[in-house]
Structures are given as structure tokens and as C-alpha cells.
Amino acid sequence: MTPRSLFRFVLFLACAGLGIGGDEKPQATPQDSGTTIRLDVSRVNLLFTISDKKGRFVTDLGKDDLEIVENKKPQTITEFTAETNLPLRLGILIDTSNSIRDRFRFQQEAASAFINSVVRRGQDRAIVVSFDTAAELVADLTDDTKVLEAAVRGLRPGGGTALYDAIYFACKEKMMLDQPLYKFRRAMVVLSDGDDNQSRFTRDQALEMAQKADVVIYTISTNITRIPTDGDKIMKYFAAETGGQSFFPFKASELNQSFENIANELRHQYNVFYRPDPLKTDGLFHPIDVRVKGHKEFVVHARKGYYAPKS
Numbered sequence: 001m002t003p004r005s006l007f008r009f010v011l012f013l014a015c016a017g018l019g020i021g022g023d024e025k026p027q028a029t030p031q032d033s034g035t036t037i038r039l040d041v042s043r044v045n046l047l048f049t050i051s052d053k054k055g056r057f058v059t060d061l062g063k064d065d066l067e068i069v070e071n072k073k074p075q076t077i078t079e080f081t082a083e084t085n086l087p088l089r090l091g092i093l094i095d096t097s098n099s100i101r102d103r104f105r106f107q108q109e110a111a112s113a114f115i116n117s118v119v120r121r122g123q124d125r126a127i128v129v130s131f132d133t134a135a136e137l138v139a140d141l142t143d144d145t146k147v148l149e150a151a152v153r154g155l156r157p158g159g160g161t162a163l164y165d166a167i168y169f170a171c172k173e174k175m176m177l178d179q180p181l182y183k184f185r186r187a188m189v190v191l192s193d194g195d196d197n198q199s200r201f202t203r204d205q206a207l208e209m210a211q212k213a214d215v216v217i218y219t220i221s222t223n224i225t226r227i228p229t230d231g232d233k234i235m236k237y238f239a240a241e242t243g244g245q246s247f248f249p250f251k252a253s254e255l256n257q258s259f260e261n262i263a264n265e266l267r268h269q270y271n272v273f274y275r276p277d278p279l280k281t282d283g284l285f286h287p288i289d290v291r292v293k294g295h296k297e298f299v300v301h302a303r304k305g306y307y308a309p310k311s
Contacts, residue, residue: 043078043275044070045182047086047216048243048290048302049265057268058298068274069289070305079273086185088266089141089178090119090126091170091215094152095192097132097161100222104157106252107191107222112149114189114259118266119145127174128152131166132159133198141174163192164199164206167238171206171213182273186215187266189259190238193222194231203234210242211285212307218244218262226250243303265301276308283310 046068050058063080092111100107119126121143128139128151139151167188175186188210196203210217219235232248239246245265247258276286287305292298 042279043273044288044306045214046272046274046288046290046302047083047182047185047214047269048272048300049269050292051299051301053297053299057264058292059268061270061292063272065293065295066270066272067291067293068272069291070276070286073277075274075277077272077274079271081271083185083269083271085267086269086271087183088118088120088124088126089175089184089186090124091129091175091188092126092148092152093129093131093163093166093170093188093190093192094155095132095161095163095190095222096130096155096157097159098157099161099193099195100191101157103222103224103252103255104155106255108152108155110255110259111152111189111191113256114263115148115152116145117260118263119143119148121145125178127170129166129170130155131162131192132157134162135166135169137169137174141177160198161192161196162198162200163190163194163196163234164201164203166190167206167217168201168209171209171215175215176213181214182271185266185269186213187244187262188215188217189262190217190219190235191222192219192231192235193229194219194234195229196231196234203237207238207241208285208307210238211303211305214303214306215242216244216301216303217242218265219246220255220258221246221248223248224250241304243301245301281309281311284308 063077068075125141125143127141130136130138139148217238219239221232221235223229236246249255249258285305285307290300290302
């Protein structure tokens with residue numbers, strides 16, 4: 001790494017590692033959006049999954065089966081691995097607003113079961129963030145499933161919905177702490193109806209922070225009307241843009257299956273690196289398209305792009 005690259009990397013760590021100490025419960029504030037986060041991108045890392053049209057994972061592909069296109073130009077893959085055991089950095093965001101009161105107890109049960117089945121002691125770490133009128137950290141990054149489960153079971157519904165604030169806060173203040181980013185699988189599970197009515201950050205600000213933190217967002221809708229809502233569209237948007245998936249369990253009993261599907265996907269991913277050609281330091285978002293050669297029927301779940309450093 002060159003001295004200039006090292007400086008940028010250290011600057012990134014300084015910006016990304018802004019933790020909150022003391023007994024005060026941290027909340028996101030609009031003033032935080034002025035923080036500039038820079039990363040020296042000499043190569044781009046992509047973690048993604050591939051499935052067939054029936055939703056079954058495709059796990060036997062090689063480097064030559066894939067094509068990566070950035071800004072309409074094919075890129076050269078420099079490293080490729082089929083990852084199944086990367087350490088997880090997991091964010092569990094639970095809507096505690098009045099709108100989800102009817103299914104709240106079952107959500108707690110399903111989320112607790114998910115935590116116990118996914119988080120591995122000594123390897124994975126997770127946080128629990130609740131959000132109604134504001135986002136609140138109820139369990140900091142830990143591998144202790146008992147702490148995480150107690151945090152989930154201690155939640156109580158009431159208030160509005162600050163979904164965007166919760167995503168922004170969790171990504172910026174917690175999900176980026178362990179470096180380098182590519183050493184971990186960073187994922188967020190959001191249970192909500194997607195009907196934000198309290199956030200001070202915007203939807204696009206929340207998405208940008210998730211993309212900078214390389215967080216894959218999985219959304220589980222609490223809408224049980226079977227009629228798609230604007231909130232459902234927002235949940236789909238976050239999942240699609242970050243390479244995750246959206247789940248719409250119409251019955252409470254289907255929540256467990258949604259969590260199980262997410263757990264399976266977290267263990268079946270491909271990991272690739274490539275050096276952007278041309279390499280730009282414009283601070284802009286660069287779209288990426290991952291394709292499987294000769295298999296249009298395969299579905300790739302990957303983030304839509306990355307933010308380049310700004311020189």
C-alpha cells in the first residue's frame with residue numbers, strides 16, 4: 001500500500017469508527033450526515049448469491065462463469081472464492097411502532113429463534129436496534145445470543161416509525177466498525193411495514209450509508225393485508241439496491257420460514273474482487289451489474305454499485 005493509500009485508509013477508519021460511549025442511548029441525528037467517509041478503492045469487493053428461478057441456491061459456479069460490468073464496461077475479476085463461512089456482522093432492526101402491534105409477540109419469537117440459529121460465539125457479532133419515533137440501540141455488537149435475545153424480548157410497541165433513521169444509524173455507527181469490510185459478511189434484517197413517518201434522514205441517505213458500509217439488507221414486511229402498499233415498495237427498494245431479498249409472510253407462522261431463508265442465504269455466497277477499469281476517484285456512485293454467462297434464468301443477488309473515493 002502506498003503512503004497516500006495508507007493515509008486514505010486510516011482516514012476511513014477514523015470516520016467509520018465513530019462509536020458512542022457512556023450510558024446514554026445513541027440516536028441518529030441529521031447533523032451526522034455531514035460526515036465524509038472515504039475509502040481507497042484500488043479494488044472492489046462483491047459478496048453475492050445466485051439462485052435459479054425456483055429459489056434454489058446455485059453453488060457450483062466458477063470465476064469464468066461470471067461477468068462483471070461497471071458503467072457498461074466489462075471488468076476483469078482478479079480474485080474469486082465460493083464463501084460459505086465468513087464471519088457475520090448482523091443488524092436486526094425491529095419496528096416497534098403501533099402499526100405492527102398485532103403481530104409483535106410472534107415477531108419477537110421468530111427473531112429470537114433466528115439469532116440463536118445464526119450467531120456463532122467467537123465468530124459472529126450482532127446488534128439489535130428498535131425504532132418507533134426514534135432509532136434506539138438496545139443491544140450493542142456482541143456474540144452473546146442471550147444478550148441479543150433478551151434485548152428482542154424486552155421490546156414493547158408504541159409510537160411512530162423512523163425506519164430511515166434506524167438504517168442510517170446502524171450502518172454508520174455500528175456495521176462499519178470491524179475492518180477491512182471484505183473480511184466480514186455484513187447483513188441487516190429489517191422487520192417493518194416500511195411506512196416511515198418520523199425519520200430526519202431521507203430514504204436515499206439511508207441507502208447511501210448502507211452501500212458505503214457494504215451492508216446487504218433483507219426486509220420482512222409486517223403488512224398482512226395482501227394488498228401491496230407504498231411501505232412494501234420501500235422495503236423492496238432497500239433489499240434490491242443492496243443485494244438482499246424481501247419477504248412478505250402473510251401469516252404469522254410464515255415468519256420463521258422467512259428468517260430461515262435469510263439464514264441459508266448468508267451461508268451461500270460468492271466473493272469476488274476486481275480492479276475498476278478505469279479507476280476513478282470522483283466520489284460518485286458507480287453502478288455494477290453481475291451476470292452469469294449463458295444462464296439468463298439465474299438470479300444474482302448483489303449490491304448495485306459502490307461509492308468511489310474522492311481525491
